Amino acid sequence: MKLPDALRRKQDGDPLDERIAAEMDALDSALRGEQVDPEMRSLATLASDLRADREEIGSDFSARLDAWAAAGFPRGDRPGASRSTQPSAGSALERLRLRLASTPQRRLLAPVMAGACAVVIAGVVASRSGEIGGTSDSGNSIQGQTQIDTQPVAPSATDSGSGAESAGSARSGSAGNDSLNGGLPGFAAPNSKGATSSRDAASNAEHFLKPPGGNRGGNLDKIRRNRKVERDAQLALKADAPEVPDIASKAADVTERYKGHVLSSQVSGSSTSAQATLDLAIPTKNLDAAISDLSDLAEVSTRSEGSNDITRPFVSARDKLAGYRAERDSLLKRLAAADTDEETQALKSSLKVLNQRIADAKASVSQLKNRASISRVSLTISSAGMIGDTGNSNEDGWGIGDALHDAGQVLTVAGGVILISSAVLLPLALIALLAALAIRASRTRARERTLDE
Amino acid sequence: MLDVITAPAAAIPDEAEAAFERLYRSSRDDVFTYVRSLVRNQAAAEDVTAIAFERAYRRRSSFDPKRGSHRGWLFGIARNAALDELRRGKRHAALLTDPPSDAASPEEETETTLRRETLRAAMATLSTRERELVALKFFAGLRTAEIAEVIGTGERAAAMRVHRTIEKLRSACDEAA
Numbered sequence: 001m002k003l004p005d006a007l008r009r010k011q012d013g014d015p016l017d018e019r020i021a022a023e024m025d026a027l028d029s030a031l032r033g034e035q036v037d038p039e040m041r042s043l044a045t046l047a048s049d050l051r052a053d054r055e056e057i058g059s060d061f062s063a064r065l066d067a068w069a070a071a072g073f074p075r076g077d078r079p080g081a082s083r084s085t086q087p088s089a090g091s092a093l094e095r096l097r098l099r100l101a102s103t104p105q106r107r108l109l110a111p112v113m114a115g116a117c118a119v120v121i122a123g124v125v126a127s128r129s130g131e132i133g134g135t136s137d138s139g140n141s142i143q144g145q146t147q148i149d150t151q152p153v154a155p156s157a158t159d160s161g162s163g164a165e166s167a168g169s170a171r172s173g174s175a176g177n178d179s180l181n182g183g184l185p186g187f188a189a190p191n192s193k194g195a196t197s198s199r200d201a202a203s204n205a206e207h208f209l210k211p212p213g214g215n216r217g218g219n220l221d222k223i224r225r226n227r228k229v230e231r232d233a234q235l236a237l238k239a240d241a242p243e244v245p246d247i248a249s250k251a252a253d254v255t256e257r258y259k260g261h262v263l264s265s266q267v268s269g270s271s272t273s274a275q276a277t278l279d280l281a282i283p284t285k286n287l288d289a290a291i292s293d294l295s296d297l298a299e300v301s302t303r304s305e306g307s308n309d310i311t312r313p314f315v316s317a318r319d320k321l322a323g324y325r326a327e328r329d330s331l332l333k334r335l336a337a338a339d340t341d342e343e344t345q346a347l348k349s350s351l352k353v354l355n356q357r358i359a360d361a362k363a364s365v366s367q368l369k370n371r372a373s374i375s376r377v378s379l380t381i382s383s384a385g386m387i388g389d390t391g392n393s394n395e396d397g398w399g400i401g402d403a404l405h406d407a408g409q410v411l412t413v414a415g416g417v418i419l420i421s422s423a424v425l426l427p428l429a430l431i432a433l434l435a436a437l438a439i440r441a442s443r444t445r446a447r448e449r450t451l452d453e
Numbered sequence: 454m455l456d457v458i459t460a461p462a463a464a465i466p467d468e469a470e471a472a473f474e475r476l477y478r479s480s481r482d483d484v485f486t487y488v489r490s491l492v493r494n495q496a497a498a499e500d501v502t503a504i505a506f507e508r509a510y511r512r513r514s515s516f517d518p519k520r521g522s523h524r525g526w527l528f529g530i531a532r533n534a535a536l537d538e539l540r541r542g543k544r545h546a547a548l549l550t551d552p553p554s555d556a557a558s559p560e561e562e563t564e565t566t567l568r569r570e571t572l573r574a575a576m577a578t579l580s581t582r583e584r585e586l587v588a589l590k591f592f593a594g595l596r597t598a599e600i601a602e603v604i605g606t607g608e609r610a611a612a613m614r615v616h617r618t619i620e621k622l623r624s625a626c627d628e629a630a
Contacts, residue, residue: 016609020616024597027615031594046619049569050591053576057485061499068503069477073510078503447536451581 116428120421219315228314228372231284233291233305234380237298241383244274247297251278251379254293258286263376273383280377287375294379301382314368321361328354473513476523477506483593484531490588491535491581492542501538505531525602528595532585532603568626575625583618590615 016024026040030047057065064079071077239247245267252262260282267276282290295303331351338344484505489498509530516526576584589600601611 014609016612020612023616023619024612027590027619028596031591042623043619045568046572046622047591049565049572050587052569053573054486054592055489055495055498057482057502058495058499061485061502062481065481065503065506069474069506069510073507078507079499446540447533450536450539451585 113425113429116425117421120424121417124417124420124424226315226318227309227311228368229284229307229309229311230371231287231305231307231375232377233287233303233375234378235291235294235303236301236380236382237295238301239298239381239383241269241272241274243298244269244276244381244383247381248276248278250297251280251294251381254290254297255280255282255377257293258290259283260286260290260374260377269383274381275383276379276381278377278379278381280379281374282377284373284375287377291377294377298381310368310371314365314372317361317364317368321358321365324354324358324361328358469513472523473510476509476527480524480527481506483595484527486592487528487588488531488535490592491532491585492538494542497538497542501531501534505534508534521602522599524595525599528589528593528599528603571626571629572622574629575622578625579618579621582614583621586615586618587622 023040023043026036026043027047029036030040030044031051036044061079068074068077068079237247248265248267252265255262260280263279263281265276265278267274269275280290291303291305328351331347331354335344335347335351338347481502485498485502488501488505489495492498492501505527509527512530516523520526576587579587585604586600589595589603590597595603597612597615598608600615601608604611604614606614
C-alpha cells in the first residue's frame with residue numbers, strides 16, 4: 001500500500017542495519033561501475049548478472065519515441081505497437097476518457113468549478129431577478145398603487161355603516177344623516193336624490209338586478225358601468241425657506257381653482273429653514289390637472305399617487321339600500337291594510353327599524369360616493385435641511401449620495417449572490433472532493449492488488 | 454543513468470521544458486526496462502513507456518521537488534501506467550507472455566552463462582512485487598530513496614525489501630547450485 005509522504009518519513013525513524021546499509025551502498029557502487037570491497041564482490045557479481053538480463057529498448061521504438069518527444073508529445077500520435085490505446089482510436093467517449101485521464105486534475109478543476117459557479121450564479125440571479133435592483137425614493141419618482149376592494153358588503157339585522165367599514169379604506173366619513181352629502185362642509189354634494197317611491201325602489205332594484213341586454217355579463221357589466229375609484233396623492237416640494245409660505249398660499253389657490261378646498265395647513269420655520277404641510281381635498285375629476293399645477297409651484301422632491309377600486313362595495317351598498325326601500329314599501333302597503341291595532345303597532349315598529357337601516361345605508365352609499373368623487377392630496381413644502389429633504393443638491397435629482405446608495409445596493413446583491421452560490425457550491429465541492437479521494441484510493445488499491453495476483 | 458535531476462519544474466516554461474528533456478534522455482531506457490519487466494511483453498511495454506512519458510510531460514508543471522526526486526516521480530507514473538496495463542490485460546484475458554529466451558548453445562556454456570541461467574531461474578520464483586524491486590534497483594538503477602518514492606514506503610522499508618529479495622535470489626541460486 002502506498003503511504004502518504006509524512007507517514008513514509010515517520011516510518012524511517014529507526015536506522016537501517018549497518019550490514020544492510022553497507023550492502024545497499026555496495027550495490028549502488030557496483031551499478032555505477034565503481035569498485036566495491038572484496039567482501040561485497042558477490043553482490044557486485046549479482047548486480048552485473050542481473051543487469052545483463054535487462055531488456056533493452058529497441059532501436060526502432062526508441063527512434064519513434066524520440067521523434068514523438070521532440071515534437072512535444074502530440075496527442076493522437078503516440079508510438080507503440082498496439083494502437084488500441086491510441087487517443088484517435090475508439091469512440092468519441094473513449095477518446096474523451098483517455099484525454100481526461102492524461103490531463104492533470106488541477107487543469108480540469110478550474111473549468112469544472114467555473115462552469116459550476118456560472119450555473120449556480122445564473123440560477124440564483126434568475127430566481128431573484130424580480131427582487132434585484134432597488135428603487136430610489138429621491139428625484140421625481142412616481143409610485144402608483146392600485147388596490148381592488150373585493151370585500152362584499154353583507155347585510156345584517158344590526159347593520160350600521162358596514163358598507164364603509166368593509167370597504168377597506170382608512171378614510172372615514174360622516175354617517176347617520178339622511179343626506180347624500182358625505183359631510184364635507186363647503187363642497188357641493190353630487191346630484192343624487194336617491195329613490196323615494198316604491199316604484200323607484202323597485203325599478204332601481206330591477207335596474208341593478210337585470211342589466212340591459214339580459215343576463216349576459218351580469219354583475220361584471222354592472223360593476224363596470226358603476227365603477228368607483230378613490231384616489232389619493234402625496235406631493236413633496238422643495239423651495240428656499242423664505243418662499244415656503246408663499247408657495248403654500250399658491251397651493252391653496254390652486255386647490256380652490258379646481259373646486260377643492262384645504263382641509264388643514266401648517267406652516268412653520270424661519271428665514272433659513274421652513275416647512276409647510278397642507279391636506280387638500282380635490283374633486284377626483286380635477287385631480288390630475290391640480291397635481292400638475294401644484295407640481296409647477298416648486299421643485300418636486302417626491303410624488304406618489306394611489307388608487308383603490310371601491311366599485312364592489314359601492315354597488316353592494318346601493319343594492320342594500322334599494323332592498324331596504326323595497327322592503328319599506330312592502331311594509332307601508334301592509335300598514336295601510338292592517339286590521340288590528342297590534343298589527344299596526346308591529347308594522348310601525350318594523351318600519352322604524354327599517355327607516356334607520358335605510359338611513360345608515362344611505363350614509364354608506366354617500367360616503368362611498370364621496371370617497372370616489374373627492375381625492376385627498378398631502379402636500380409638503382420644505383426647504384433644504386428640513387425633514388423630507390433627501391439632501392440631493394444636484395439639480396438633475398441624482399448625485400453622489402444616490403450613486404453611493406445604488407453602489408451599496410449592487411454590492412449587497414453581489415454579496416448575496418456570492419453567499420448563496422457558496423452555500424450551494426461548497427457542499428457540492430466537498431462531496432466531489434470526497435468522491436475523488438475515494439476513487440483515487442480505490443484505484444490505488446486495485447493497482448496494488450495487481451502485484452499480488 | 455544515475456544522474457538525478459533535482460532541478461524543480463521552474464516557473465519559466467523554457468526551463469521546465471529543458472528539465473523535462475534532460476529527464477527524458479537520462480531515463481528513457483531505464484523506464485522501458487522497468488516497464489518491460491513488469492508487463493513482460495514487448496508490445497505492451499512500448500505502449501506503457503510511451504503513455505508514461507506522455508503523462509509525465511502533461512503533468513510536468515505539477516511536480517513538487519519537496520516531495521521527492523524527478524526520477525522517483527517519473528517512475529511512479531510509469532509504475533501506475535504499467536499496473537493499469539496489467540489490470541487491462543487481466544480483464545481482457547490478454548495473453549501476456551515473455552518472448553522465448555535465447556538459449557545458449559552448448560558451445561557457449563561458461564560459468565557466467567550457467568550462473569546467469571541459474572539466476573534467471575531464480576528470478577522466475579520471485580513474486581511480482583519482488584521482481585519489481587529487482588527491476589527498479591538493478592534494471593533502472595534507482596537509489597533506495599527513489600525506490601521508496603515509487604513504491605510508496607519509507608526508505609528503510611524499501612531497503613529491507615530489496616535486501617530480502619536479494620537474499621531470496623541468493624538462496625535460490627545456492628539451492629540450484
